[in-house]
Amino acid sequence: QVKKMRRNGIYPSAALCVFNQMDSDKNRVVTKAEMSRMFKGLNKVYPVSKTSVKSIMDTLDKDSSGEIDEAEWIRFLSELPAL
Numbered sequence: 001q002v003k004k005m006r007r008n009g010i011y012p013s014a015a016l017c018v019f020n021q022m023d024s025d026k027n028r029v030v031t032k033a034e035m036s037r038m039f040k041g042l043n044k045v046y047p048v049s050k051t052s053v054k055s056i057m058d059t060l061d062k063d064s065s066g067e068i069d070e071a072e073w074i075r076f077l078s079e080l081p082a083l
Contacts, residue, residue: 019073029067032057056080 002020005012012020022030022038035057039048048056060068060076077083 013074015074015077016070019068019070029065029069030073031067035068056083 002012002017019030020026022034024034024037032053036050036053039046039053042048057068059079060072062072062076
């Protein structure tokens, strides 16, 4: 999706690029499993516990759907300055 945007002259924010990297099945939402997979890959440079992943999900998933959509990610990411 980001590549398509860039081909059309649209340069998405870094936050949207990270969201799209986490969204492994490209359904435009990030699940707890997808987020956990990302942090597992970053574990050596940015260790995050399972409890922290749950806390991140709880902070960003404002509609309590169990998933974070693009709008929630962009709108509420500022509530997690450590990310």
